Amino acid sequence: MSGILMRASNVTAVYAADTGKDVPAVDNVTLEVPDGQIVGLAGESGCGKSTLGNALAMIANPPLYVVAGKLEISDTEIDLSTLAKGANEVHRGHRGATASLLPQGAMNAISPTLRIRDLVVDVMRAHKRDTTKAEALDRATDRLKMLEMPTRVLDSYSHQLSGGMKQRMVTVISTLLNPQLLIADEPTSALDVSSQKALIEMLLAMVEAKIMRGVIFITHDLPVLSMVTDRLAIMYAGKIVEDGPTEELVNNARHPYTSALLSSVLDPTEETRTKHVLGIPGSPPNLGNPPSGCRFHPRCKFAMPACKLEEPAFLHEGEHEVACWWAMEHLNETVPMEVNQA
Amino acid sequence: MSDPKSLDPGAIPPAGSPVLAASHVTKQFRVSGGHITAVDDVSVEFHAGKVLAVVGESGSGKSTLARMLLRLMPVTSGTITYLGKDVTNIRGAELRAYWRDVQAVFQDPFASFNQFFTVGHMLRRGMGAAGLSAETLDELIETCLGYVGLKPADAVHKYPHQLSGGQRQRVMIARALMMNPKVLLADEATSMLDASLRVSALNVLQHLRENLGLTVLFITHDIGQACYLADEVVVMEHGLVVEQGTTDAVIFDPKNAYTKRLLADVPDLKGSLKSRKLD
Numbered sequence: 013m014s015g016i017l018m019r020a021s022n023v024t025a026v027y028a029a030d031t032g033k034d035v036p037a038v039d040n041v042t043l044e045v046p047d048g049q050i051v052g053l054a055g056e057s058g059c060g061k062s063t064l065g066n067a068l069a070m071i072a073n074p075p076l077y078v079v080a081g082k083l084e085i086s087d088t089e090i091d092l093s094t095l096a097k098g099a100n101e102v103h104r105g106h107r108g109a110t111a112s113l114l115p116q117g118a119m120n121a122i123s124p125t126l127r128i129r130d131l132v133v134d135v136m137r138a139h140k141r142d143t144t145k146a147e148a149l150d151r152a153t154d155r156l157k158m159l160e161m162p163t164r165v166l167d168s169y170s171h172q173l174s175g176g177m178k179q180r181m182v183t184v185i186s187t188l189l190n191p192q193l194l195i196a197d198e199p200t201s202a203l204d205v206s207s208q209k210a211l212i213e214m215l216l217a218m219v220e221a222k223i224m225r226g227v228i229f230i231t232h233d234l235p236v237l238s239m240v241t242d243r244l245a246i247m248y249a250g251k252i253v254e255d256g257p258t259e260e261l262v263n264n265a266r267h268p269y270t271s272a273l274l275s276s277v278l279d280p281t282e283e284t285r286t287k288h289v290l291g292i293p294g295s296p297p298n299l300g301n302p303p304s305g306c307r308f309h310p311r312c313k314f315a316m317p318a319c320k321l322e323e324p325a326f327l328h329e330g331e332h333e334v335a336c337w338w339a340m341e342h343l344n345e346t347v348p349m350e351v352n353q354a
Numbered sequence: 355m356s357d358p359k360s361l362d363p364g365a366i367p368p369a370g371s372p373v374l375a376a377s378h379v380t381k382q383f384r385v386s387g388g389h390i391t392a393v394d395d396v397s398v399e400f401h402a403g404k405v406l407a408v409v410g411e412s413g414s415g416k417s418t419l420a421r422m423l424l425r426l427m428p429v430t431s432g433t434i435t436y437l438g439k440d441v442t443n444i445r446g447a448e449l450r451a452y453w454r455d456v457q458a459v460f461q462d463p464f465a466s467f468n469q470f471f472t473v474g475h476m477l478r479r480g481m482g483a484a485g486l487s488a489e490t491l492d493e494l495i496e497t498c499l500g501y502v503g504l505k506p507a508d509a510v511h512k513y514p515h516q517l518s519g520g521q522r523q524r525v526m527i528a529r530a531l532m533m534n535p536k537v538l539l540a541d542e543a544t545s546m547l548d549a550s551l552r553v554s555a556l557n558v559l560q561h562l563r564e565n566l567g568l569t570v571l572f573i574t575h576d577i578g579q580a581c582y583l584a585d586e587v588v589v590m591e592h593g594l595v596v597e598q599g600t601t602d603a604v605i606f607d608p609k610n611a612y613t614k615r616l617l618a619d620v621p622d623l624k625g626s627l628k629s630r631k632l633d
Contacts, residue, residue: 057519057548175412201545204411204575205619232548235621262623276549277623278556278578280605285581291553295518 017226018045018068018111018193023081023092025060025067028074035300037063039250040080045193045226050219052241052258053230054273058296060250061230062116065195067092068228069113070103085110085192086225108139112191112224116198119178122170128181129166135185148188155184159217176207180214187223194218197230212240234277238262246270249297249307256332264346266327266334269308271347306337314338314347367402367437367536373569374400374423374456374537379432381418381593392418394593395432400537403567405559407584407601409577409616415593416573420541423571424458425449437536457530461542463522467514473525474510481532498528501566502558520551524558531562538562539571544579556583577620581605589613 023041026034037060045051053061067078070090081092090106107113115121122131129149136148149166156163161180170178179199187194196215200208219227229241237244238258245255246269254267265271272292278284294311297303303310309319316337318324324335329344338347367373381393393415400406408416421427423434425441433442441452460466467476477495486494496506502524509517509525517525523543530538540559544552560583562568574580580587580601587604589597589612597610608614 056550205577205616205621206411208621209619233621234549235623238623239621273549274623276553278549278553278576278582279623280577280581280617280620282606284578285602288557289553289582291557292550 015047016044017047017049017085019043019084020068020092021082021084023064023067023078023083025063025072025076025078025081027063027076029300031300033300034077034079037076037250037299038067041247041250041252043068043228043245043252043255045228046243047225048219048222049242050215050227050229050240052237052244053228053247054232054234054237054244055247056232056273056292056296058299059247060299061232061247062197064247065113065197065228065230068193069111069195070107071113083111108135108186109189109191111193111195112186112189114183114186114194114196114199117202118182118186118199119170119175119202122178122182124170126169127166128168128170128173128185132166132185132188136188139189151188152184155188155223158221158223159184159214161214174207176203176210179203179207180211183211183214183218187218191224193226193228194224195228195230199229199231200233200236201231208236212236215240234262234273235279246273249302250299251307251335253308253336254332254334256334260332264332265349266329266332266339266345266347267308267336268312268314268338268347271349275349306335312338316341367567367569369401369403369567371402372399372435373402373437374571375435376419376423377433377435379419379422379434380430381415381422381427382430392593393422396590396593396595398588398595398598400569400571401586402536402569403563404585405563405570405572405583406586406588407572407574407580408588408590409574409580410590411575411616413592414590416575416590417541418593419590420458420539420571420573424456424539425452454533455535456537456539457533457535458539458541459523459526459530459543461545463519463526463546464514466526467522469514471513472510473512473514473517474506477510477525477529477532480529494532495528498531499525501531501562502528503554504528518551519547520554523547523551523555527555527558527562531566535568537569537571539573541573542575543572545574545576552579559583577605577617589616 020043023038024036025038026036029035041064055061066072072078078092083090083092132152133145133148136143152166153163165181200211231237241258244258244261245252248269254270265274276289276291292311297307305321306319306324309315318337324337326333326335327340377397379393379396382389382391396419410416422429429442433440436452444452478491481491499506499509504524514522544555547555556579559570563570572583584601587601588595591612597604597613608617
């Protein structure tokens with residue numbers, strides 16, 4: 013694992029459905045986070061991004077079950093499939109310390125009747141019961157000073173803070189145990205552009221200060237990802253379809269789905285004033301009964317007979333990986349961006 | 355998108371004429387030891403068949419202004435005019451008629467549904483007081499779902515959780531259209547949707563403006579969406595309107611320092627790659 017902080021191999025996570033048939037929301041996914049880097053995970057709503065984040069953070073509450081997968085972080089190897097066998101206590105020690113999850117909407121979970129400092133103490137004691145109040149607050153104060161944030165925030169109630177400050181505080185609190193890996197799920201989605209920028213700056217500062225050694229940043233907001241990440245992985249219907257260095261992937265999308273997602277981005281530019289974007293036709297598939305072959309083929313403008321018959325294997329082009337039959341026939345060619353425009 | 359039947363053409367004001375206006379509107383909230391001014395002497399005008407976007411950071415007063423325009427919140431001072439009539443203090447039947455004409459779609463469509471009822475039940479229930487026959491009501495539902503690119507089979511027998519986020523938001527727009535409104539107010543209506551669904555919801559609003567002459571007030575913190583959809587843009591900061599004008603003028607030639615900063619903070623898909631460390 014030289015230079016690699018985390019490698020998740022063959023992770024499969026399912027939701028138990030009333031019908032008795034499990035719905036695989038994450039299907040045999042392999043993902044790596046290089047040491048000191050931020051990896052983005054993007055895709056449409058319901059593609060399995062958050063489920064994968066939960067599995068990697070070793071949080072799987074019914075009806076979600078991780079049925080297969082191995083997680084290697086630094087020198088630690090964790091069998092994720094034991095999450096499904098009631099072995100949660102085994103993973104308890106890793107949560108927050110090895111991998112910490114900043115869930116969606118975390119800023120709204122701060123109790124309105126407690127001050128931020130009380131949350132700090134609660135979180136520290138949840139992981140280390142004998143932590144004193146003073147120790148917990150000293151740690152939080154030092155961390156805020158390190159990040160050049162005002163320490164008076166600790167004495168505030170959540171309603172006294174702006175959305176952006178609440179989000180930055182939950183991010184700081186979720187990393188107080190110095191996790192190796194932070195999994196941030198849609199941390200910027202509810203924020204305006206200025207607050208987004210402040211949070212991104214703080215995350216970059218935290219990685220630089222080695223508070224954590226890597227971050228998985230989950231969002232459907234590609235401009236935010238291109239701003240903050242070193243690598244990007246694109247998920248569709250429970251599978252990763254493209255993965256590569258961010259700049260390379262944004263400028264040279266090799267999968268039609270990635271290209272369609274990029275085409276849906278609305279920048280405040282003169283081009284946006286004149287173009288008519290159609291969005292991606294159709295809807296994501298039912299994961300309980302996904303299409304045969306490449307799962308994107310029913311919505312893909314470049315689909316060919318092979319796409320329907322067989323699932324494409326990953327094609328490696330340097331550090332860039334793509335699972336697409338079109339890409340295999342058009343080596344090193346960028347998918348035309350107008351795929352998504354009228 | 356299916357070709358919708360036209361609404362009552364007599365009900366649509368001539369294109370470009372003023373429909374709704376806020377004049378010197380101020381809203382203050384009492385807090386211990388004084389008050390805070392959430393909206394400060396704001397004057398804006400909405401023209402028929404145009405999309406006006408209100409942009410600004412969280413807490414800039416966008417939603418407070420919208421709630422006053424919707425008459426869901428009283429103004430502290432100033433007037434709201436609708437089709438030339440002062441509606442600032444109307445009540446009873448007049449207010450109910452105003453609410454029929456000025457409809458709203460909010461950020462979280464899931465919160466607007468009752469999860470125990472089908473979409474069809476909720477759409478029919480909303481029109482319960484209108485005294486329409488079942489056949490007329492079904493026809494109206496089909497027409498309004500058609501405006502947003504849905505077929506009755508896609509939605510009416512389904513429960514909210516069986517629809518995608520984009521479909522839910524489109525059903526909410528259809529619900530608003532059933533009242534035959536002249537103004538549609540969309541308060542962060544697309545902010546919970548991913549990029550692809552967002553584009554499809556924006557296209558629905560664009561289609562309604564072009565084909566029904568609907569006036570749209572689009573509140574967002576996403577300047578890219580305002581750029582795509584709006585004819586005019588109003589920029590708010592701390593309750594004040596700091597800049598307003600055509601979309602081209604405000605976004606491509608901003609005069610105000612706050613507007614410039616807001617535009618500079620927008621994450622750029624390609625430009626940001628040049629500087630890994632932010633300025």
